[in-house]
Amino acid sequence: MEKTVNIIKYSGEVEAFDIEKLKHSLRQSKASEKLVAEIAQEIQTRLTEGMTTKHIYEMAYKILKRKSKSGSARYKLKKAIMELGPTGFPFEKFIGKILEYEGFKTEVGVVMQGHCVTHEVDVSALKANDHYLVECKFHIDQGSICNVRIPLYIQSRYKDLETQWLKQKDHSGKFHKGWIYTNTRFSSDAIKFGECAGLGLVSWDYPEQNSLKNKIDSSRLYPLTALSSLSKKGKIKILNKGIVLCREICDTPTLLDDLGITASKKKSILEEANELCNH
Incomplete structure (x- = not known):
């Protein structure tokens, strides 16, 4: 033993x-x-x-x-998402891309008028009559947890916006829902409140069959920060262009042209990106 x-x-x-x-x-x-x-x-x-x-x-x-480079990229996925920081904006774009893959038309960083005050919504997602408002909670510390205060706060914002929408004819027939996406985890109380209040919750490992990790693996929409062939400096340079996905590099290899790298290095990055996206 x-x-x-x-x-x-x-x-x-x-x-x-x-x-x-x-x-x-x-x-x-x-x-x-x-x-x-x-x-x-x-x-x-x-x-x-x-x-x-x-x-x-x-x-x-x-x-x-x-x-296996592509295997190591998938293995470091959680860390790669944290490397989208330090600000939360690339993570918001990343979540917007996942929702687009699921068939939503998305806008990132939208200012909307509520019944009482205006709100900046991280991602607005619309598909047919489904209108989702998504708050993205990004953490750079794996030990960070979204406690119950987060869904309490988001629910109050969502209700203020919903009250305003219900006054508008073009919104009356839509199904509205608030969502919270995080790259770490929710506390048990946060999950309990979110489910009770009707908020959608997605974390690294929740819900079990449709978690953030599962969504990424099933869609193969990996963050470009997962690429081990791409230097940290190169990742930052591409992120600053508003590019967040490996798939975007596969689709547009010219994104690598101004990184000052050799042709062989560029080939190595593209091979890893294509293996990761098309596995």
Whole structure:
């Protein structure tokens, strides 16, 4: 029987290391069972008491990167989304792109008049008679949680806007709903209130079958920050152009032209982007 090794989570909590959790995360990156077993075995030999999950993740990522660039990109997806920061605007654009993929016509950063005051809405999404107002809560710390105050606040904003809309003839036949998207997690009270109040909630792992991670994997709309071939400086330069998706680089390779990189480096970036988007 293997000795129990305690590790420290991002939240600071201590728990026993579970090799099955590591294997599950590696399988999510589309790694083969052989590669999953190889990486898990190497991690176990290097594991020490009190090691952080961050350190374990970084070790697994480096091993996976040597074997499969696209696999390592999927494995670091959560971190890649955080690299869209430090401001929340690229994340808002990213969520807008996901909603567009789902058939919505979207606008990012829209100022709307409510019954009492004006509000800036992160993403307005319209499909047929469904009109969604989306608030994006972006965090750069994996341990951050959206507590119940967030949906309480968003619900009050949404109700102020809804009251105004119901006065307008062109809105009377529409189905309106407020949503909150976050790249981390909701507290149990936040979920309880959101469900009770009729707010839509999407976090990294909630709801189970339609979480942010699931939406990204199923649509293959990966953030360009997931590309290991692209330097941090290059990522920032492209993000500053309002580009947030790997797919946008696949569709328009000329986006890489002014990065001052060699033809071979450009080829490497495009190969990784196409493998990731078309896996």
